[in-house]
Amino acid sequence: MDSTAPTDGQQASAEKPATERADCVEELAFDVFAKACPSRATLAHATGRWGSLTLGALYDGTLRFNELRRRVDGVSEKMLSQTLHALERDGLVHREAQLTNPPRVDYELTPLGSEVAERLLQLIHLVEGRMDEVLRARERYDAARGGR
């Protein structure tokens, strides 16, 4: 049960025991702070190492499998495949296959995926624009504690 499974523990087709599901809403501001909330998994798919970059790449428009692979530098076939399946399952990406020869498969964001990608890109843009601050903070931290 590994290889190209949808990234999660199970939940692909199995159900979790009742004890793990109940405590979702509680008095928390956001459900996601409670473990075993489905939103936690979706957020993980969207923000994960490859998920965020895949969504970001697709924000500019539809891309084919190997186009995506070249855009998202460093992703392996396996991880891209897994990532796309997880995002498709969550309804963030739409897969359009044409059974021609050679085959052609297009991936594009759904409306929801587009909204998610937009927020992700805002975050990416913010972080990139402030990397100088981050780098300086790292130097300070390493100077103070890195010496140990």
Next chain:
Amino acid sequence: MDSTAPTDGQQASAEKPATERADCVEELAFDVFAKACPSRATLAHATGRWGSLTLGALYDGTLRFNELRRRVDGVSEKMLSQTLHALERDGLVHREAQLTNPPRVDYELTPLGSEVAERLLQLIHLVEGRMDEVLRARERYDAARGGR
């Protein structure tokens, strides 16, 4: 070389070979699409499983170590410690220790951390508000392909 290391491969105090750093800017819309960009690591810290929840929890205000642990349901001491160190190193979180007895340590967002958390929270809020869509998409996907 594991235990409480700052989540990354090395780079805590070691440098990567030059071959892995150069290709950062290129013609990409965002650096982060190129591997070996420092922004990729920072983004990973902020969006990671525990990083996003930690930043989200701190957005409401300063919290102590064990308060955070209770807020971020399911995080272990070790992972919270690691996560906080990574976020502090990147300049997203400020750590304020009082050497009293018993010790008291407060964690709060830096101005940059606050901006990052804000965008993160927008994402979290979006995903949570649309979980019904996600769940329906999952049912459709599993009905079509889960049968295999």
Next chain:
DNA sequence: CGGTATCCTATTAGATACTG
């Protein structure tokens, strides 16, 4: 081209025990 299946390694996460 657009993937899956398999095998294997590396990284991450958790439990537990211990310290200032």
Next chain:
DNA sequence: CAGTATCTAATAGGATACCG
């Protein structure tokens, strides 16, 4: 309280081979 150290389990990730 606020962690660190250590050991182990689970998961992510990569290389390779193969298929429609």
